[in-house]
Amino acid sequence: MPRKYTFAELSTICLLLVAPVIRLGLLTGPAGSDDLNYFHFSQQLAHFEHFTQLHHHAGRLIFLLVVGVPAALMGSITSGAILNVLILSLRDVFVVWFVRRETDMRCAAIAAAIVSLNAISVTYAGLMIPDPLLSLLMFASAVTLYIGLEEGRKSRGRLVALAGALAALSYSAKDAGILITAPSMLFIVLVRGIALRERVRLAVLYVVGLVTLAALESLTYWFISGDFLYRTHAISKVHNATIVESPDLAAFIHAIYWNLRLVTAFEVASTQVLIASGIVFVAAIASRSRLLFFSAAGLFIGLYLIFGSSSFTRYMALPVQDRYFEPLVAFLAVSAAALVYRFRQTGPSTFRWATAAVAAMIVTAIPSITANAGDVAFSGVGRNAGVALRALHVARPDLPIVVSPMLHRMIEPFISPQLFASLRPMTGTVPVKAFYLAHPWEPETPSAPLLAEMRRMPIYLVIDEDQRFLGRFALEPKALARGATVRIGGE
Numbered sequence: 001m002p003r004k005y006t007f008a009e010l011s012t013i014c015l016l017l018v019a020p021v022i023r024l025g026l027l028t029g030p031a032g033s034d035d036l037n038y039f040h041f042s043q044q045l046a047h048f049e050h051f052t053q054l055h056h057h058a059g060r061l062i063f064l065l066v067v068g069v070p071a072a073l074m075g076s077i078t079s080g081a082i083l084n085v086l087i088l089s090l091r092d093v094f095v096v097w098f099v100r101r102e103t104d105m106r107c108a109a110i111a112a113a114i115v116s117l118n119a120i121s122v123t124y125a126g127l128m129i130p131d132p133l134l135s136l137l138m139f140a141s142a143v144t145l146y147i148g149l150e151e152g153r154k155s156r157g158r159l160v161a162l163a164g165a166l167a168a169l170s171y172s173a174k175d176a177g178i179l180i181t182a183p184s185m186l187f188i189v190l191v192r193g194i195a196l197r198e199r200v201r202l203a204v205l206y207v208v209g210l211v212t213l214a215a216l217e218s219l220t221y222w223f224i225s226g227d228f229l230y231r232t233h234a235i236s237k238v239h240n241a242t243i244v245e246s247p248d249l250a251a252f253i254h255a256i257y258w259n260l261r262l263v264t265a266f267e268v269a270s271t272q273v274l275i276a277s278g279i280v281f282v283a284a285i286a287s288r289s290r291l292l293f294f295s296a297a298g299l300f301i302g303l304y305l306i307f308g309s310s311s312f313t314r315y316m317a318l319p320v321q322d323r324y325f326e327p328l329v330a331f332l333a334v335s336a337a338a339l340v341y342r343f344r345q346t347g348p349s350t351f352r353w354a355t356a357a358v359a360a361m362i363v364t365a366i367p368s369i370t371a372n373a374g375d376v377a378f379s380g381v382g383r384n385a386g387v388a389l390r391a392l393h394v395a396r397p398d399l400p401i402v403v404s405p406m407l408h409r410m411i412e413p414f415i416s417p418q419l420f421a422s423l424r425p426m427t428g429t430v431p432v433k434a435f436y437l438a439h440p441w442e443p444e445t446p447s448a449p450l451l452a453e454m455r456r457m458p459i460y461l462v463i464d465e466d467q468r469f470l471g472r473f474a475l476e477p478k479a480l481a482r483g484a485t486v487r488i489g490g491e
Contacts, residue, residue, distance in 0.1 A: 006105060008109040011109045012096060012108055016093060016112055016116060019088075019092060019115075019116035019117065019122075020088075022117075023088065023122060024082070024126070026123070026125075026126060026374060027082065027126030028081065028124075028126045028127050029078040029413075030077045030081075030379060030414055031128075031377035031379045032377060032379060032410035033377035033378050034129060035077050035128040035413075036413060037055065037057040038063070038064065039068065039128065041055070041058040041064055042069050042080075045072070045224070051230070054233060054238055055234055056238050059221075059230060059231040059235065060173055061217050061220060062137075063130040063173045066133060067080050067130075068080060076413070077413045078413075081126045081127050082126075084125055084129070085132075087133050087136055088121055088125050088136075091132065092115040092116055094139065095112075095115050095330050095333050096115070098143050098334065099334055099337045103338065103340075106351055107338070107341045107344075110337050110351075110358055111333035112333075113362065114329065114333040115333045117362045117365075118272065118329055118365065119269035119270075119273065119365035119369050120270055120273055120323060120329060123269045123323075123368065123372045124376070127323075130173045132326060134170060134173040134177055134327055137166055138177055138180045141163050141164075141166035141170055142294060142297055144159055144162050145159070145160060145163035145184050145188070146187075146291075146293055146294075147159060149187070149191050149194070156202065157201070157205050160206050160209070161206065161209035163206060164184075164205070164206040164207060164210035164213075168210045172213070172217050175235060175239070176305065176324065176327065179304055180301070181210065182300060183293070183296055183297035183300050183301075184206065184297070186296075187293050188202050188203045188206060240311065243310055243316045243319060245311075245314050246316070246317065249315065252315035255317035256317050259307075260307075263320050263322050266476075267368050268322040268368055268372075269323070269368045270322035270323075271322075272368075273329060273332065274302065274328075276361050277298060277328050277331075277335075280336045284335045284339045285299070287343075289341070294334040294335055298328055301328060301331070304318075305325060306318075340354045367474070367475045367476070369470065370474040371475070373469050375479065378410050380466075380478075380479065381439065382413070382414040383414060384463045384464060384465060384483050385407060385411055386411070387484070388437060388463040389419060389423075390415065391461065393419055393422070396435070399433065399435055401423055401424065401434060401435045401437065402423075402425075402435065402437070402450075403424070403438070404442050406441070406442040407438060426454070428450060429449045429453070431489040431490045432490045433490030435486050435487070436450075436454045436487045438454060440481040440482070441481055453489075454489065455487075457488060458487060458488055459485060459487055460488040461486040462486070463486075464483030464484070465483075
């Protein structure tokens with residue numbers, strides 16, 4: 001007779017199956033921003049081309065290999081976004097497995113709800129960005145270390161070294177991955193039940209695993225770019241060059257205050273995750289709940305992403321976006337489950353209160369999902385411009401289409417390769433008879449002297465649709481300046 005599944009088991013299975021369906025249904029695909037950089041560097045890797053441009057997006061090797069190269073071989077950013085959905089589903093299953101291993105099935109169901117339906121994972125899974133892979137690798141490093149330090153574990157040294165290697169892979173996926181190393185090293189030093197000499201040995205093994213993978217990555221960059229320290233140079237010379245340095249501590253505090261305001265605003269996806277994380281991490285640490293290491297690691301990562309500096313010698317507030325907090329989701333799910341497990345003996349009301357809290361987190365996340373899903377970075381601009389360009393190409397194939405430099409840089413993934421090849425970048429000052437289309441956010445610069453004159457030309461066509469999948473239900477109106485205004489000139 002087949003075994004009957006409990007309600008908690010059925011709930012967990014349903015959540016894990018529904019999550020990728022929702023994420024695929026809200027798939028953004030191309031955003032015309034960072035993803036385009038990743039795609040181009042992945043194309044170079046896929047075709048074994050030499051890296052000649054120094055850029056921190058090219059310095060995320062494991063992401064380029066795991067997500068970017070398959071997307072490049074399939075010829076579309078959308079395929080990379082779909083692969084990210086699968087990576088997040090793998091993370092979700094991994095989190096639930098670990099929680100079930102350490103607690104019970106009802107706690108695993110709570111963890112499944114958090115990882116499956118939080119606003120960050122729902123909104124940003126469908127982009128070709130490194131945050132989903134970063135989340136999986138950081139959590140995998142933490143779990144490997146935790147299991148490796150279990151009492152009586154014979155393969156302890158190998159697992160700790162593997163945890164260090166996974167930390168290096170996290171860093172390879174994105175710079176924030178290095179943050180997992182600080183709480184991990186502290187955990188090794190402070191873990192109970194292991195002699196001091198053994199803890200020192202394990203700390204050394206962790207560093208060996210970390211350094212070995214980092215050296216292999218640098219060696220790879222030496223082969224493809226000729227620069228063994230390509231990653232370091234890209235971060236210092238390109239990434240940090242885009243960050244405004246604060247002149248003093250007061251200005252730095254002011255900058256991180258606005259960072260906090262930005263990622264806790266009503267319409268952003270990180271608000272509910274950050275509020276829940278602040279409450280759960282602190283409560284779990286204060287009550288010394290099981291799996292405290294994950295609460296401490298999550299708290300450190302979250303605080304540093306908001307209040308940290310990209311330099312140890314200068315005041316340089318980190319850039320923030322709500323999707324950057326994807327790594328917190330797994331640590332939040334584990335910590336919430338462990339906290340419930342800690343107080344499970346107080347009666348069934350514990351699980352009812354926990355379920356209500358998770359449900360509240362999910363429901364209050366709906367406004368941010370409807371406000372952002374399907375319109376991230378330049379995706380709304382790109383979709384509207386793509387509709388306009390395809391219409392022009394069909395209606396008047398005899399007239400050339402001139403696009404501004406900013407639009408030309410980001411429009412590629414929204415139209416066919418043939419149509420993209422036919423576009424003329426805006427150069428010169430004398431208009432030819434053509435259609436003209438500029439990026440709505442593009443400032444007038446000396447590099448595009450025709451831009452000001454173009455904005456005085458007669459309007460031929462306007463495409464200004466709300467490209468959000470759930471825009472009709474959004475409490476927040478559509479973001480401004482997403483439309484495409486086509487003008488005709490030279491007549």
